[in-house]
Amino acid sequence: MIRHVITAFVLLNAIVLIVTYLTYVERKFAARMQSRIGPYRVGRPHGWLQPIADALKLLIKEDIVPALADRPVYNLAPIVFLIPSFLIFATVPFAPGLGLADLNIGLLFFLAVSSLEIVGLFMGGWGSNNKYALLSAMRAVNQIISYEVPFVLTALIPVLLAGSLKLSLIVEAQRGLWFVAYPVIGQLAFVMFLLATIASENRVPFDILEAESELVAGFRVEYSGMKFALIQLAEYTHMFGVSCLGALLFLGGWLGPGLPGPVWFLLKALFIFLLVTWVRWSFVRIRVDQILGLSWKVLLPATLALLMATGFWVALRSGHVA
Amino acid sequence: MALGVFLIVAIVAVASALALVLRRNPIHGALFLVVNLGCVAVLYLLLGAEFLALAQVIIYAGAIMVLFVFAIMVLIPGKEETGPDPLRSQRLMAVPLGLFLLLEIALVLWGSRSGGGVGGAASLPQVGVRAGGIESVGRLLLGDYLFAFEVTSILLLAALVGVLTLAKRKSE
Numbered sequence: 499m500i501r502h503v504i505t506a507f508v509l510l511n512a513i514v515l516i517v518t519y520l521t522y523v524e525r526k527f528a529a530r531m532q533s534r535i536g537p538y539r540v541g542r543p544h545g546w547l548q549p550i551a552d553a554l555k556l557l558i559k560e561d562i563v564p565a566l567a568d569r570p571v572y573n574l575a576p577i578v579f580l581i582p583s584f585l586i587f588a589t590v591p592f593a594p595g596l597g598l599a600d601l602n603i604g605l606l607f608f609l610a611v612s613s614l615e616i617v618g619l620f621m622g623g624w625g626s627n628n629k630y631a632l633l634s635a636m637r638a639v640n641q642i643i644s645y646e647v648p649f650v651l652t653a654l655i656p657v658l659l660a661g662s663l664k665l666s667l668i669v670e671a672q673r674g675l676w677f678v679a680y681p682v683i684g685q686l687a688f689v690m691f692l693l694a695t696i697a698s699e700n701r702v703p704f705d706i707l708e709a710e711s712e713l714v715a716g717f718r719v720e721y722s723g724m725k726f727a728l729i730q731l732a733e734y735t736h737m738f739g740v741s742c743l744g745a746l747l748f749l750g751g752w753l754g755p756g757l758p759g760p761v762w763f764l765l766k767a768l769f770i771f772l773l774v775t776w777v778r779w780s781f782v783r784i785r786v787d788q789i790l791g792l793s794w795k796v797l798l799p800a801t802l803a804l805l806m807a808t809g810f811w812v813a814l815r816s817g818h819v820a
Numbered sequence: 821m822a823l824g825v826f827l828i829v830a831i832v833a834v835a836s837a838l839a840l841v842l843r844r845n846p847i848h849g850a851l852f853l854v855v856n857l858g859c860v861a862v863l864y865l866l867l868g869a870e871f872l873a874l875a876q877v878i879i880y881a882g883a884i885m886v887l888f889v890f891a892i893m894v895l896i897p898g899k900e901e902t903g904p905d906p907l908r909s910q911r912l913m914a915v916p917l918g919l920f921l922l923l924e925i926a927l928v929l930w931g932s933r934s935g936g937g938v939g940g941a942a943s944l945p946q947v948g949v950r951a952g953g954i955e956s957v958g959r960l961l962l963g964d965y966l967f968a969f970e971v972t973s974i975l976l977l978a979a980l981v982g983v984l985t986l987a988k989r990k991s992e
Binding site for chain 1: 854953
């Protein structure tokens with residue numbers, strides 16, 4: 499019991515630290531892509547204290563609640579948004595035996611908890627009593643529910659290949675060959691997983707729900723100070739969580755030569771995060787109908803077909819089909 | 821410890837269910853529904869049915885969000901329901917129907933306690949693995965109850981086609 503509490507405490511703080519610096523990595527990366535330098539002034543070298551300064555600034559800013567807001571819902575929303583983002587790390591194994599709880603149905607737990615995020619998002623959008631925030635929340639419901647299905651289906655392909663929902667067993671099944679390297683199935687599944695990830699994290703080109711040119715900042719437009727910081731933290735934590743999931747499902751988790759396991763794992767998660775960021779700074783936003791059409795007309799049939807093909811292949815390999 | 825968790829979760833579940841019915845603001849009602857369904861998921865967990873608990877969370881998180889959207893589009897958001905109830909007759913029907921349901925649940929519970937009643941726990945097929953775990957659910961769904969499972973999928977398909985037809989006629 500005590501051991502679990504200590505592990506959870508350490509894990510929480512480590513994640514907050516990593517996620518804080520992910521924002522720095524993203525800003526530097528974006529700056530590189532646009533021939534800028536990025537944050538440079540706070541802390542030498544290369545402005546490495548910038549994330550800390552940002553966090554402190556947000557903490558001491560004034561907290562404003564709109565006069566006509568639905569107060570309990572408005573105030574609870576950032577917390578409801580934040581909790582699932584951290585809870586998903588409960589089942590993530592960083593190395594063999596290094597993790598909070600390696601459940602038998604770890605992947606299912608991850609997917610279930612991660613789908614709760616939308617409740618907090620909607621509470622924020624509705625509680626603000628703001629047209630833009632409400633429109634953003636409505637769009638979010640459409641988009642996230644549409645992409646939940648292909649996201650879950652692509653996540654099931656490694657499950658089929660490994661024959662288990664336990665995340666550590668899925669990684670162990672990749673000891674010979676990472677799932678992303680499986681001919682055809684692996685690459686297709688990985689690309690679809692990335693697409694569904696980008697869409698369910700509402701990142702460009704799927705960011706219609708915060709589209710700054712039409713909706714200002716979407717559901718968080720009325721939030722300020724600490725609450726805004728919590729929402730940002732939750733978004734990046736969720737993004738990092740899904741990157742970790744991608745590393746576990748397709749890139750072989752902690753497996754790799756030379757370096758210790760957790761380092762490999764974090765490097766792979768960072769790689770997926772950078773891929774998503776790369777897409778973010780390369781493409782323009784697409785329309786609502788294109789986003790929903792892509793999910794239901796392309797991604798859903800494609801993932802279903804791929805899942806069936808994988809199932810057939812697994813059955814063939816294990817000799818169940820003559 | 822398990823009893824303590826059960827008591828806390830059960831009290832929260834009942835309280836949120838009451839709040840869901842008594843609140844006049846539809847969005848608050850829907851939020852209390854989230855709390856209630858979450859509590860039921862925890863109860864499943866306490867019974868050792870992890871798969872059922874997580875499936876409940878996955879399905880209802882999405883379903884409730886759709887409910888939210890409908891609440892906003894159909895009702896006037898932020899305003900309490902006012903004026904005379906247009907469905908007064910339904911409200912009168914609710915009491916006897918609710919009592920009937922309660923009686924049914926009581927009968928089932930009583931039957932299962934005295935062993936082998938209608939749909940009681942004793943009549944559930946015994947599988948080698950722990951009931952409620954993902955393996956036993958899979959075995960039951962794709963083995964013993966395969967026919968019912970497939971029929972349900974046809975039912976859902978029919979509902980999907982029905983919705984498409986209705987929606988299409990309106991937009992023309």
